[in-house]
Amino acid sequence: MEGKMEENICIKARLLIDGSGREPITNPVVIVKGDKIAEVGRESEIKIPEKAKMVDLGNLTILPGLTDAHVHISGDRSYSPAEEIITPHDLMVIRAVEDCQKLLKAGFTMVRDVGSSIALSLKRAIKEETIPGPCIFAAGRPISQTGGHSDIHYLPREEVIKRGALIADGPDDCRRAAREALRDGADLIKIMTSGGIGSEKDHPRYPQFTVNEVKAITEEAHRVERRVASHAEGAEGVKIAIAGGVDSIEHGFFLDEECVQMMLSHNVYFVPTLCLVEVYKKALERPYDMPPWRLKKQEECMEAMPKSFMMAYKAGVKIAAGTDYFGPPMRAHGDNADEAITMVKYGMKPMDAILAATRNAAECIGVENIVGTVEAGKLADIIGVEGNPLEDITVLKKVEFVMKEGKIHVDKRLTAV
Ligand SMILES: [Zn+2]
Secondary structure, eight states, X not given: OOOOXXXXXXXXXXXEOOSSSOOOEESEEEEEETTEEEEEEETTTOOOOTTOEEEEOTTEEEEEOEEEEEEOOSOOOOOOTTHHHHSOHHHHHHHHHHHHHHHHHTXXXXXXXXXXXXXXXXXXXXXXXXXXXXXXXXXOSOEEOTTSTTSOTTSOHHHHHHTTOEEOOSHHHHHHXXXXXXXXTOSEEEEEOBOOSSSTTOOTTSBOSOHHHHHHHXXXXXXXXXXXXXXXXXXXXXXXXXXXXXXXXXXXXXXOHHHHHHHHHTTOXXXXXXXXXXXXXXXXXXXXXXXXXXXXXXXXXXXXXXXXXXXXXXXXXXXXXXXXXOSSTTSOTTOTTHHHHHHHHTTOOHHHHHHHTTHHHHHHHTOTTTSSSOOTTSBOOEEEEESOTTTOGGGGGOEEEEEETTXXXXXXXXXXX
């Protein structure tokens, strides 16, 4: 790490894709002052401050720091349902610290953690500069109904209680659970309005919670200016969530036309976690330690996911990139650019995929005024990649330079002083 407060840094590169959706700029210059971007423009238009530290990134393309709008930094390394019982909590924490470093090295300067008991503390550790990592926007403990997606029902009941899962039934109880999450310091509230793949006894198509239960939670969250994200895979669960007032739909594997119309009319963000299709395909060849019920459900969702994604995209639904990676093989942190890459693979324009992982992800989280684009006044979260992601989106994985809040964390190239 380097860079004192208020020192001017002048970054030059071959190309700038600023995350606003505008055409790329060739031979850009970005002036960073302290933790913020002071000026951005073509080399010919910008007056470089005297004594500015020069960082010439040569042929790299500059982008805003990437954002993953759906992660779980939980320290998992396995798909085994027993993992949480047989792995000491301290070990999970140490692995989670490693995951934070991997995320930052991969160019992710901001993530939204939608369920991990560790994330709220990781967020503080990163903020106080105890460990390096992305800025974390964390939900803490998600809220589920009894027998719902995060009432971890492959574990014995007493184990779930020990883990402090937020289980609520009925509107009043949901209100209490929301207040508990907020008491923990949640930046947003995560709820489950459908079954899922990683939960043994439910199914992605089954709805969970009622509209009134969801309303009680969104009311509490919105009173204190927090957003609510809902895990909703089946169409019914998506509709319950939106009717209940949530701000984003996570997964949406089985969307129908009505879901898409509701997302549009309620201005709800969609985080499709599409890269899971590729994970599910790979698992057919090599399932690692996935239990049979997980494998079966993965296979049942694979076909619908790209169709739902393209239906929402073509209709103009706002889409943010989120991986749902949580640490095990195929879903390891550091590979989070997989989501933008997969979106392009299934039909999204490269520029839209870049926006999904930058400005739109920031907007989905509600931090678009401070991050998400390379523009004057924003935090200096800037990355450099080898090549042009508009021509080859996979170069989002070739991150050579990472600056977070004005500090250089990764610089694989020689820089002229
Ligand atoms: Zn998730």
